[in-house]
Amino acid sequence: MDEHPGGRPCPLCERAMYHRHCKYVCPEHGVVYDCADTFY
Structure with a gap:
């Protein structure tokens, strides 16, 4: 199991975002x- 399922939380819905191509x-x-x- 991955302990870090995503990056920083989305400011709109708090779901974990992922980092892709500088976004x-x-x-x-x-x-x-x-x-x-x-x-940042």
């Missing part, structure tokens, strides 16, 4: 952040 993708909402965002 954080929520399984529910799609791309939420990318490299151009300054919210």
